[in-house]
Amino acid sequence: MRVCVIGAGASGLVAIKELKEEGHDVTCYEQYDKVGGVFYHNNNKGGVSDLTLLTISNYFMAFSSYFPNEEECHYWTHQEYANYLFAFIEHFKLKAHIQHSKRVTSISIVNEKVKVEVLDVKTNKSSERMFDSVCVCSGTHQTPRYPQINGLDKFKGKKYHSAFYKNNQQYVGKNVICIGLGETAADVAHEVSQVANKCVLSIRHRQSIVARYPHGRKLTNDAYSSRILYQLPTALFNNIDRFLNKYRLKGKICDQERMMIEWNLSIPDYINHFLTKNDAFFEDILSGNLQLNESGISHFDEDTVYFKDGQQEQIDTIIFCTGYQDNFNFVKDVEIKDVRRLYKHMVHPELGTKVVFIGWARPALGGAPVCSEMQSRYYAKLLSNKLALPSKHHLQQLIEQQAYYEDQVFRHNMTVRTVVHYQKYMDDFADILKCKPTLGYMLRHPILAYKITFGSHVAFIYRLQGEDKNEKLAKEIISRLPVAWRGYELILLTCARIYSLISKKIPGFKNDPAY
Numbered sequence: 001m002r003v004c005v006i007g008a009g010a011s012g013l014v015a016i017k018e019l020k021e022e023g024h025d026v027t028c029y030e031q032y033d034k035v036g037g038v039f040y041h042n043n044n045k046g047g048v049s050d051l052t053l054l055t056i057s058n059y060f061m062a063f064s065s066y067f068p069n070e071e072e073c074h075y076w077t078h079q080e081y082a083n084y085l086f087a088f089i090e091h092f093k094l095k096a097h098i099q100h101s102k103r104v105t106s107i108s109i110v111n112e113k114v115k116v117e118v119l120d121v122k123t124n125k126s127s128e129r130m131f132d133s134v135c136v137c138s139g140t141h142q143t144p145r146y147p148q149i150n151g152l153d154k155f156k157g158k159k160y161h162s163a164f165y166k167n168n169q170q171y172v173g174k175n176v177i178c179i180g181l182g183e184t185a186a187d188v189a190h191e192v193s194q195v196a197n198k199c200v201l202s203i204r205h206r207q208s209i210v211a212r213y214p215h216g217r218k219l220t221n222d223a224y225s226s227r228i229l230y231q232l233p234t235a236l237f238n239n240i241d242r243f244l245n246k247y248r249l250k251g252k253i254c255d256q257e258r259m260m261i262e263w264n265l266s267i268p269d270y271i272n273h274f275l276t277k278n279d280a281f282f283e284d285i286l287s288g289n290l291q292l293n294e295s296g297i298s299h300f301d302e303d304t305v306y307f308k309d310g311q312q313e314q315i316d317t318i319i320f321c322t323g324y325q326d327n328f329n330f331v332k333d334v335e336i337k338d339v340r341r342l343y344k345h346m347v348h349p350e351l352g353t354k355v356v357f358i359g360w361a362r363p364a365l366g367g368a369p370v371c372s373e374m375q376s377r378y379y380a381k382l383l384s385n386k387l388a389l390p391s392k393h394h395l396q397q398l399i400e401q402q403a404y405y406e407d408q409v410f411r412h413n414m415t416v417r418t419v420v421h422y423q424k425y426m427d428d429f430a431d432i433l434k435c436k437p438t439l440g441y442m443l444r445h446p447i448l449a450y451k452i453t454f455g456s457h458v459a460f461i462y463r464l465q466g467e468d469k470n471e472k473l474a475k476e477i478i479s480r481l482p483v484a485w486r487g488y489e490l491i492l493l494t495c496a497r498i499y500s501l502i503s504k505k506i507p508g509f510k511n512d513p514a515y
């Protein structure tokens, strides 16, 4: 198949690799002069800041087909991750497929083919080309979202969006309000509060927070994301988490951890949120550098913000940490309002495999790039006719089920439509691709089975078996990573899993879709 990939961020790169391995003829258009998407650091575009440290560890950000020569499990800086992507391109010889400074302005279906219109941003000349299929990997973090708040138009100070935040230099001595608390916001509030005269963090509700290195141990937070944990109904997980947190509060812990635990205990259904994997701002609240207002903003006037609880603050700078919106303007044949209404967040029933979307699935805990990798493996095989899409009618039913499930599981973050339940999402693909470790395989490899069940839920698990397996690499990585849970926690989790298997009718859990 002649395939067009739009965008050379992490998703586009893994799509090229998987398509190429299936023997397709791939052309990728990237609007910038370099690859990397949001991880291409450049002061003239949005994306990572000078100090961005990833919120997901290297073993969870790496594609399952390639891991660099390093052992330590840690968080890559944005430059280290960009270097990983460069090495990935080199390793799989992807460079020749990428055309830079080419912006796709329109895609439409014409006579069973897909017409792609491309603008050369250097010469300002447009051209057209026909493809058998187009894979849209244009990213979820490209178009900033600005909130509508009364009086914003009257505000006389400076307004910025965190998408363009590079460092705290321009905020020295300013009176700043940061609006919103996602993962970038936690960094922005932390850095700005170090140098500002005053820094206020405004939120409307609390997000569940995960420490980078929980419990003061040297293990990254995703090391705890094992299969046994994911297999628990979320209601049961919430109860166990509360129990363990209350227990931890009784022990000797530092003020920052105490504050975080108390914060999380104050939130209903801890796990039914997108998890903010960045706890940097707690130390600033404790030190008094950062003021928190949780009531939401009522309105602004020329130099003051008024909160709904009656408080007010004089400010001269606003930083919107209010996330991003999807931009599918260039897709001409359908309107996409909600990515949960795409089969596996990627297939529109009207477009089938003609136009597919890769990169709109992000796990609450875990790397987005490996979800894109699974999508790409599936997509490449659909185009090779090794797999087939369900019928249009069946697709619709599956989409309804998926949207219902995700709306229930992530009921406290209904606006974040990309978020998926990591294991369910990956396992669903693995069942189709026949790359999930079978019971027989686990019985033949008991030590590996222990690591797979209780250890880190890395995507390498899906390279042990199946047509695209890389068993040597997968075994090595899975065996290398430690089991993060302590002995008593493993016993608790195992008992909880057995309980969830035998007590299907117990009220309170029956409405949990993961049950």
Ligand SMILES: Cc1cc2nc3c(=O)[nH]c(=O)nc-3n(C[C@H](O)[C@H](O)[C@H](O)COP(=O)(O)OP(=O)(O)OC[C@H]3O[C@@H](n4cnc5c(N)ncnc54)[C@H](O)[C@@H]3O)c2cc1C
Residues within 6 Å of the ligand: 006, 007, 008, 009, 010, 011, 012, 029, 030, 031, 032, 035, 036, 037, 038, 039, 047, 048, 049, 052, 053, 054, 055, 056, 061, 102, 103, 104, 105, 137, 138, 139, 140, 141, 142, 184, 330, 358, 359, 366, 367, 368, 369, 372
């Ligand atoms: C500051 C920051 C930190 C993050 N940290 C993490 C993290 O630690 N872990 C994690 O999993 N995720 C993280 N994310 C989310 C991150 O966006 C994704 O994981 C990752 O970038 C997804 O890659 P992508 O290729 O889908 O999108 P992008 O990286 O956004 O790449 C999209 C590419 O498409 C190109 N493009 C867009 N439109 C067109 C067009 N019309 N024509 C041609 N090219 C086009 C863009 O130029 C871009 O290069 C972070 C996001 C931000 C902003």
